[in-house]
């Protein structure tokens with residue numbers, strides 16, 4: 293294997309962890325250069341023993357100093373569109389963090405560009421696609437083990453420290469993060485679309501901010517058991533001082549319902565400040581049911597008419613970062629794609645569709661109405677077919 297010369301745009305916590313996972317699974321890599329006004333990920337990278345590389349003032353200067361074997365984009369979400377376009381212009385393979393972009397307009401413009409072809413490989417960090425438990429879920433559904441999928445119930449409930457981080461970090465602002473669901477659960481909605489095997493036809497959503505509010509602020513909140521200061525961590529780029537008194541304008545809890553074009557129905561519940569954390573998908577088909585517990589990395593499956601004990605698979609590999617080995621699995625997938633041309637588990641179009649799904653949910657929440665998604669998909673398909681006669 294060659295040593296990969298890597299350029300990084302946005303050396304935050306996430307890209308530092310991805311680079312660390314790449315090194316852990318055997319990549320030979322060197323960060324040839326990076327651009328970031330205040331690299332939050334520097335100490336993490338140092339912890340992995342990876343040198344930060346030459347510092348460039350702008351992405352343009354960094355890219356002009358190529359060639360590189362891989363350009364990695366890990367900036368906040370509002371910069372993805374600009375940084376992705378610059379990286380695609382440069383012509384080397386690109387790995388970009390999710391969500392692929394932040395708005396519908398950016399999604400359509402990028403869809404048109406990608407559909408036109410002539411772009412380098414683009415790999416998206418929808419890391420759950422690489423998790424063994426998720427591969428098993430998708431594999432079982434594709435094999436018909438559950439019969440026809442009828443309905444899905446899913447959750448993601450975060451511990452208070454994580455919610456507090458979202459309330460203080462740049463993700464608290466729509467202008468930077470997009471929305472709570474776009475930043476946090478575009479992963480899940482990507483997989484739900486894959487499970488349903490169709491695009492959403494109608495969505496509804498209710499949500500708001502009732503946790504991280506000024507009324508609920510305490511002067512010095514403490515963890516009940518340890519007495520340690522609560523919500524005390526480095527909030528990073530554009531961070532706010534106080535989780536309860538920031539200028540946050542995204543939701544801190546939200547529910548959503550989807551009816552897919554093929555009549556699969558799904559309900560979703562997210563809360564960012566709970567005592568019992570959960571990320572769980574309950575998938576009910578005509579022939580069987582599964583529960584994927586993504587926090588404990590366990591799968592349970594049983595045929596609908598079976599009286600036997602449910603089949604239980606424990607995927608182990610639970611890690612403190614709650615990714616349960618997913619980063620390492622994705623690092624292997626990325627290497628296999630670059631070395632051998634193996635298919636990466638998620639495409640840029642999957643990523644765009646997951647993002648648009650979440651944006652439609654947020655639009656439905658804002659309007660308080662059930663949103664008909666057909667006009668949005670018509671615009672998306674038109675953007676792609678206008679760019680590429682072969683896709684029309």
Ligand SMILES: NC(=O)c1ccc[n+]([C@@H]2O[C@H](COP(=O)([O-])OP(=O)(O)OC[C@H]3O[C@@H](n4cnc5c(N)ncnc54)[C@H](O)[C@@H]3O)[C@@H](O)[C@H]2O)c1
Pocket residue numbers: 301302303304305306307327328329330331332333366367368369371389390391417418419475528529
């Ligand atoms: N796939 C996953 O599971 C996962 C997990 C966490 C974050 N993410 C994604 O990774 C991205 C980064 O998130 P993070 O948690 O690392 O945030 P972070 O705040 O730790 O890192 C963002 C970095 O971008 C830098 N930055 C700001 N403006 C910049 C600019 N103009 N040019 C270059 N760099 C700039 C900041 O200084 C910071 O170092 C986001 O898109 C986020 O959604 C993905």
